[in-house]
Amino acid sequence: MAKERVLIVGGDAAGMSAAGQIRKLLPDAEITVYERSGYSSYSACGIPYFIAGLVEPETRLVVRTPEEFLQKQNIVVKVRHEVLSLDPDGGTVLVRDLESGREFRDSWDRLLIATGASPAVPPVEGAKAEGIFTLSTLETGIAARRYVDKFRPRHAVVIGGGYIGLEMAEAFACVRGMKVTLLDKSPQVMNTFDADMAELIASAIRGIGTALRLGEGLVGFGTEGGRIRSVITEHGEIETEMVIMGLGVRPNSGLAGDAGLKLSVRDSIFADETMATSRPGIWAAGDCASTTHLMTGKPFWVALGTVANKMGRVAGISMGGGRAAFPGVYGTAMSKHCGLEVARTGLTEREAEENGFRSVSSVIRTKTRAGYYPGAETMHVKLVGEEGSGRLLGGQIVGGQGSAKRVDIIATALAGGMTVNNLLELDLGYAPPFSMAWDPVQIAGRELLKKTGGE
Amino acid sequence: MAKERVLIVGGDAAGMSAAGQIRKLLPDAEITVYERSGYSSYSACGIPYFIAGLVEPETRLVVRTPEEFLQKQNIVVKVRHEVLSLDPDGGTVLVRDLESGREFRDSWDRLLIATGASPAVPPVEGAKAEGIFTLSTLETGIAARRYVDKFRPRHAVVIGGGYIGLEMAEAFACVRGMKVTLLDKSPQVMNTFDADMAELIASAIRGIGTALRLGEGLVGFGTEGGRIRSVITEHGEIETEMVIMGLGVRPNSGLAGDAGLKLSVRDSIFADETMATSRPGIWAAGDCASTTHLMTGKPFWVALGTVANKMGRVAGISMGGGRAAFPGVYGTAMSKHCGLEVARTGLTEREAEENGFRSVSSVIRTKTRAGYYPGAETMHVKLVGEEGSGRLLGGQIVGGQGSAKRVDIIATALAGGMTVNNLLELDLGYAPPFSMAWDPVQIAGRELLKKTGGE
Numbered sequence: 001m002a003k004e005r006v007l008i009v010g011g012d013a014a015g016m017s018a019a020g021q022i023r024k025l026l027p028d029a030e031i032t033v034y035e036r037s038g039y040s041s042y043s044a045c046g047i048p049y050f051i052a053g054l055v056e057p058e059t060r061l062v063v064r065t066p067e068e069f070l071q072k073q074n075i076v077v078k079v080r081h082e083v084l085s086l087d088p089d090g091g092t093v094l095v096r097d098l099e100s101g102r103e104f105r106d107s108w109d110r111l112l113i114a115t116g117a118s119p120a121v122p123p124v125e126g127a128k129a130e131g132i133f134t135l136s137t138l139e140t141g142i143a144a145r146r147y148v149d150k151f152r153p154r155h156a157v158v159i160g161g162g163y164i165g166l167e168m169a170e171a172f173a174c175v176r177g178m179k180v181t182l183l184d185k186s187p188q189v190m191n192t193f194d195a196d197m198a199e200l201i202a203s204a205i206r207g208i209g210t211a212l213r214l215g216e217g218l219v220g221f222g223t224e225g226g227r228i229r230s231v232i233t234e235h236g237e238i239e240t241e242m243v244i245m246g247l248g249v250r251p252n253s254g255l256a257g258d259a260g261l262k263l264s265v266r267d268s269i270f271a272d273e274t275m276a277t278s279r280p281g282i283w284a285a286g287d288c289a290s291t292t293h294l295m296t297g298k299p300f301w302v303a304l305g306t307v308a309n310k311m312g313r314v315a316g317i318s319m320g321g322g323r324a325a326f327p328g329v330y331g332t333a334m335s336k337h338c339g340l341e342v343a344r345t346g347l348t349e350r351e352a353e354e355n356g357f358r359s360v361s362s363v364i365r366t367k368t369r370a371g372y373y374p375g376a377e378t379m380h381v382k383l384v385g386e387e388g389s390g391r392l393l394g395g396q397i398v399g400g401q402g403s404a405k406r407v408d409i410i411a412t413a414l415a416g417g418m419t420v421n422n423l424l425e426l427d428l429g430y431a432p433p434f435s436m437a438w439d440p441v442q443i444a445g446r447e448l449l450k451k452t453g454g455e
Numbered sequence: 456m457a458k459e460r461v462l463i464v465g466g467d468a469a470g471m472s473a474a475g476q477i478r479k480l481l482p483d484a485e486i487t488v489y490e491r492s493g494y495s496s497y498s499a500c501g502i503p504y505f506i507a508g509l510v511e512p513e514t515r516l517v518v519r520t521p522e523e524f525l526q527k528q529n530i531v532v533k534v535r536h537e538v539l540s541l542d543p544d545g546g547t548v549l550v551r552d553l554e555s556g557r558e559f560r561d562s563w564d565r566l567l568i569a570t571g572a573s574p575a576v577p578p579v580e581g582a583k584a585e586g587i588f589t590l591s592t593l594e595t596g597i598a599a600r601r602y603v604d605k606f607r608p609r610h611a612v613v614i615g616g617g618y619i620g621l622e623m624a625e626a627f628a629c630v631r632g633m634k635v636t637l638l639d640k641s642p643q644v645m646n647t648f649d650a651d652m653a654e655l656i657a658s659a660i661r662g663i664g665t666a667l668r669l670g671e672g673l674v675g676f677g678t679e680g681g682r683i684r685s686v687i688t689e690h691g692e693i694e695t696e697m698v699i700m701g702l703g704v705r706p707n708s709g710l711a712g713d714a715g716l717k718l719s720v721r722d723s724i725f726a727d728e729t730m731a732t733s734r735p736g737i738w739a740a741g742d743c744a745s746t747t748h749l750m751t752g753k754p755f756w757v758a759l760g761t762v763a764n765k766m767g768r769v770a771g772i773s774m775g776g777g778r779a780a781f782p783g784v785y786g787t788a789m790s791k792h793c794g795l796e797v798a799r800t801g802l803t804e805r806e807a808e809e810n811g812f813r814s815v816s817s818v819i820r821t822k823t824r825a826g827y828y829p830g831a832e833t834m835h836v837k838l839v840g841e842e843g844s845g846r847l848l849g850g851q852i853v854g855g856q857g858s859a860k861r862v863d864i865i866a867t868a869l870a871g872g873m874t875v876n877n878l879l880e881l882d883l884g885y886a887p888p889f890s891m892a893w894d895p896v897q898i899a900g901r902e903l904l905k906k907t908g909g910e
Binding site for chain 2: 013043045046049054055060061163167294304305306307308309310325326327329330331332333334335336341343345370371372373374402404405406407408409411412413414415416417418422424425426427428429430431432433434435437438439
């Protein structure tokens with residue numbers, strides 16, 4: 001009997017998590033991974049910190065090299081190999097070796113599409129100028145870092161006030177000591193937060209010294225000798241020496257879509273709980289794949305390393321014949337901007353309304369530790385709950401050190417279908433260096449209970 | 456109609472939390488609190504940090520003074536007033552004014568017993584010597600602090616390797632720069648942890664420079680001119696200038712027991728979910744009251760500030776005619792020793808066995824943050840689960856900064872009745888400064904799944 005052939009398109013978090021699981025379940029299978037970039041299994045989330053200079057060298061971001069995959073797990077990872085198309089009926093892919101230019105076909109018994117996501121690039125003039133970076137791959141991160149080291153820019157414009165924008169503004173302003181302008185056409189930063197919490201983030205960003213220009217759209221770039229010279233906005237021109245585009249990402253679903261696989265929300269590749277696509281024998285996982293939002297029950301798409309790892313594990317177990325499920329997400333995400341930690345999970349007030357929930361909310365301001373304990377910092381918690389039932393719908397946190405990871409309490413409570421009363425009953429950890437006697441999340445719960453009904 | 460008279464015996468966390476709730480629900484009631492010490496509503500958990508000198512002055516530990524309670528909430532707090540006995544049939548208490556020595560009777564319509572707990576003092580010679588401290592009240596903390604400031608001891612012996620012991624050893628060794636010997640007759644520190652996790656704590660304590668003497672019982676004290684000179688153990692004599700006794704506490708249930716109220720485990724005052732005692736019209740809350748261990752379903756007693764606050768809130772709502780429940784605890788607790796964070800919840804492996812669970816466990820060692828991110832520290836997680844069902848039974852954490860509060864994920868999962876598989880499905884927060892892509896708790900869950908059945 002011929003050995004089972006497993007092909008994986010994309011050798012980052014989802015693809016390589018899957019490969020590891022498949023190897024455990026199918027010890028004899030031939031597992032080949034095609035990866036377009038020059039690196040396998042690296043932490044894309046670490047790129048801002050590499051650019052900042054907090055992480056050296058870039059190879060520290062690589063979890064495992066192709067050589068290690070081959071030696072330790074007998075997994076063949078071919079980097080700089082791009083899959084150009086796939087033929088589901090024939091069970092083959094067309095691959096281009098990006099070094100030699102040679103194209104060839106390869107066949108699969110089981111296929112995983114883990115092609116990730118790519119940054120959105122607005123079709124404006126000058127977007128290809130030297131000094132403008134979108135951070136999609138480790139290579140683009142290395143290029144940005146080299147540019148910083150070479151030109152030592154004193155000022156950068158970060159376009160987009162989302163997670164990448166916040167982290168790059170931190171890298172430049174708080175680590176590199178550069179002046180930063182953060183530009184967003186939206187009236188608030190962090191659109192996955194409610195406006196009231198976003199305003200807390202915005203004022204902290206301003207307080208740290210970053211110029212925040214909200215409600216101001218990008219028009220184009222001024223260049224000089226092919227290099228960036230300014231960012232042109234709806235309201236004027238900002239002279240700068242470097243630009244980071246953090247305008248969000250889109251699922252790399254072209255390959256799947258062209259092959260007739262069903263697409264889902266925002267053109268992500270449809271995948272069920274086992275990460276199976278609409279086509280038998282083909283799975284999808286990671287930033288290219290759809291999932292379910294567990295509060296709304298609706299199809300959902302999010303590009304996050306932790307989700308990609310979990311999807312990859314489940315896809316690998318499924319492909320290996322095991323049983324595992326990735327039921328969906330609550331939209332948990334977190335980030336850091338200098339001393340400020342931000343996190344969110346579940347539904348914001350706005351999202352709750354959009355999804356037809358009768359929601360109420362509480363916002364509290366308290367301390368990360370016992371107020372008398374050194375290093376206690378301000379922390380805001382917003383909780384959203386359902387009126388009447390008292391069911392928790394989501395939470396948002398903005399605060400100093402120790403704030404953000406408390407979102408896990410809320411995320412776990414959401415997964416448990418808990419009410420505000422259940423939240424208050426939780427036996428959470430307390431000691432003065434870590435918390436108030438009531439955890440801040442529970443303090444917010446006590447306020448919320450007054451609105452959902454109770455105390 | 457005469458005003459409702461509410462009496463509260465004990466003016467710390469539980470008593471004053473209750474008082475606040477009662478005031479909201481019964482705006483016209485006369486609320487009087489008798490507190491034996493000179494302070495109301497202070498953070499007993501903060502005493503080690505005050506002795507360390509991290510908190511100044513001691514009044515920062517006081518949440519609210521009697522004057523503030525009177526002004527803001529019309530609650531009369533009589534400090535230095537000890538309740539000597541209570542007469543449930545007559546509805547009266549006998550009170551002594553500790554300043555004047557005057558004794559008087561006071562009557563109640565509703566009574567809360569929130570008398571707290573007292574440190575165990577072994578009946579050994581010399582235990583009353585100057586320089587030996589048990590930390591029960593803010594006054595004893597102040598006395599210990601004055602002693603340190605006055606005599607500047609270079610060495611202290613801490614007796615008892617539990618939470619107080621760890622925190623006092625930290626205060627002396629890591630903040631005050633003193634030499635410390637930590638003595639415990641048990642073969643391990645932190646008896647609420649399994650031996651394997653306790654050994655990690657012990658080796659960290661030793662690494663920090665504290666001399667750890669385990670399996671060595673206290674015999675007595677050597678004194679000179681009424682002042683401590685040495686600690687005499689089963690194995691020898693340790694010269695020292697100061698001793699802290701951290702041998703655990705016992706519920707102050709004498710008043711209740713003498714009045715015929717039902718007692719529960721470890722002589723704590725029996726209280727149901729609403730914190731009602733066996734006697735109508737009398738409630739109990741805080742360190743003196745019993746609760747339920749929610750993993751075993753058995754009566755349980757624990758003296759912790761966070762539990763006292765929650766019990767006090769529920770007692771107050773109940774006494775005010777509202778509806779609230781304190782169903783019980785999972786035994787969540789945490790502490791810090793210099794750079795080391797420790798936390799636990801639910802059942803240890805030993806406790807699981809003692810309670811008849813067929814348990815399996817996993818211990819993993821990983822990092823608090825992405826491995827490449829500056830400041831990532833080692834973190835160990837132990838999870839205990841039920842064989843077959845895969846239900847989570849408990850968890851223990853020992854590690855660097857950011858470790859301990861992760862116990863909340865486990866505590867919340869326990870409250871949700873989650874299995875190991877549920878734990879792996881949790882949508883926890885991730886960003887490189889805060890976590891690995893899989894949270895350490897989930898990494899431990901993946902290991903545990905191999906034993907409970909699965910992957």
